[in-house]
Amino acid sequence: MECAVDAQSLISISLMKIHNSRTQRGGIKLHKNLLVSYVLRNARQVYIKEKYAEIYRMQQYEEVMTVCNEIQELNPLDPEPEDAEEEDLEVAALSCCAPLQDGGGKEPETSFYRSCCMETPGSPCDPFAGNGSHCNKTTVLDLDTHVVTTVENRYLHQDCCCSAPQCAPVPDSPVRKRKGDFGCCASDLEEVSDFSASRKRVRREECTDPNYTDTSNISNLISIFGSGFSGLLSRQADLEQICSKQALASLGAWTRAIVAF
Amino acid sequence: MLAGSGGDMQWCFSQVKGAIDDDVAEADIISTVEFNHTGELLATGDKGGRVVIFQQEIENKNYPQLRSEYNVYSTFQSHEPEFDYLKSLEIEEKINKIRWLPQKNAAQFLLSTNDKTIKLWKISERDRRADGYNLKEEDGRYKDPNSITSLRVPVLIPMDLMVEASPRRVFANAHTYHINSVSVNSDHETYLSADDLRINLWNLEITDRSFNIVDIKPANMEELTEVITASEFHPNQCNTFVFSSSKGTIRLCDMRASALCDKHSKLFEEPENPSNRSFFSEIISSISDVKFSHNGQYMMTRDYLSVKIWDLKMENRPVETYQVHEYLRSKLCSLYENDCIFDKFECCWNGNDSVVMTGSYNNFFRMFDREHRRDVTLEASRENSKPLQVLKPRKVCTGGKRKKDEISVDSLDFNKKILHTAWHPLDNIIAVATTNNLYIFQDKLTG
16 A cells, blocks of 8 residues: 655645545535645645755755855955944845855846746745745646646746746835845845845735736636635644635635535 | 443354345445334435335244344335536435434334435335225226115225335425434434534424524635534433534534524543644544434544544543554555545444444454453454354454464455444344445354
């Protein structure tokens, strides 16, 4: 009885069960679908946590490498006595923001995204959900290709890496300009050590992109309404809850199809 | 005669009903089994909407050790497939539950239900017929009026016993969701029916209305977190009933407290063991059956892996827990893939509440002797079906070296499942339903 107990396969199996239940004799079985949605939620949570951990590991690695490079390149500054403290913080800010800069300002704002988008096409890429960002995310099953993908802000993630307009910083973002003008999504000095906060802020901005494509683009896909019945989410302190609620709100029609009574 | 010990008692094969074919017709799949209050009658319902009632014959003088055989008494089509045109849904004719009413007169009454409609059936015997009509011939044709010259009174003459089943009441259109339980009240006047989200109270005489006594449907269906899985009236307190949920909780309600019993009087719940947490924790904690003990002091619940006995006076944990097939815990993922994890096993008490029984896979069923702290695994199979053949206890090998006569977990046939079992209320006779066969076992009478 071999079985892949990995989250991704459980997600696809669960989606297929929900899909099949629509054609079963006797109508949709509410109890069974509720239980399947619990499995879906559990698998999704594990999957997201794994992804986030993976990305964080990658980020840390990049950060370490870049800091090393920066230390080698750093020129001694002429600090004014009263600015000494600020300079220390600045250096700290510099080192912390370094990954976003990606060596010299070449598309600094996209480097972070690039690392996330380095996922193989077709695999769900879900970098932000674990840290409470307000992203609309839905896992969908394409009935034609049987591919499970994550729909983010109603864009298919498979093709967003190259053409994501969100990757550019929004002009009115609360970016603090300071010496050196990194010109990118720098975090507040107080939160200089908190990567997730900086990412969260950027993400929040880009999530309010009004130009979402019509859901008819994904007309063949079945959405699984985030993680199923939103009441399940209230049990969890998990930050994914916020994403799913928004995903749920956007998928009323699909949800109603499943709760067909 | 209820020695009641599942441990040192030996069980023998008595009878098996149903087709021998390996190819199972879907309509023949047994979906419910129930003894009546005296144990004389045994009813089964199947996926094809039919009810078959067996009756225990008077003792067989030639074979006194063969307690009494059950033979077919009545067969009728209880429910037919229907179509809900509004929702474009087919309504299955499968009989979900049968419950007998206590006998009041010569006739027998039972409630049978499918997903949407409950029916009250009257099963009556006719062993006499009227003869000597004035206006009709023997074959029923009307006589020529001119040929009638005298008047006579028809007389009742004996005839071959005929058992008739007639639908006396149809309780329809009260359930939006799938009915999972019916339970007759001890007042013998009312009964409850439960679906996924609501429980209704009916009067047996009145079909055009029912009272809703429990409603757990949320205002927004997207906020749904649990459903009702089973419900039963207390055996002697006519104001009390329980319902179990998919979250593993049981609520006891008192109908005197309020008209709508959404607020429970007691909530029975055992905290989850965090070390057992898995993707499937919610599924395996869902309760598939709840049954009061005959004395009304305890209730038993069945979830996917265990049977729990609860003292009605203690809400925070069960008093006894029995593992049915703990070796399946490591196989939950496969069981999820093949849908077996959604199987709803039932459970039952023996007449004096000393032994409980439930089914498992590979046509195994388990008995737990509460008194002697013993349990046994037995198998219902055609191979052990010689008259009065004693059933040998079975054992599942969970790892390591497999002993002789043990069966390894990976060899279990998960298509052969025993979901429905019933215990005679007054005697050590059990009815065990495999997919399409009904096995009757009895304890070995000594002497």
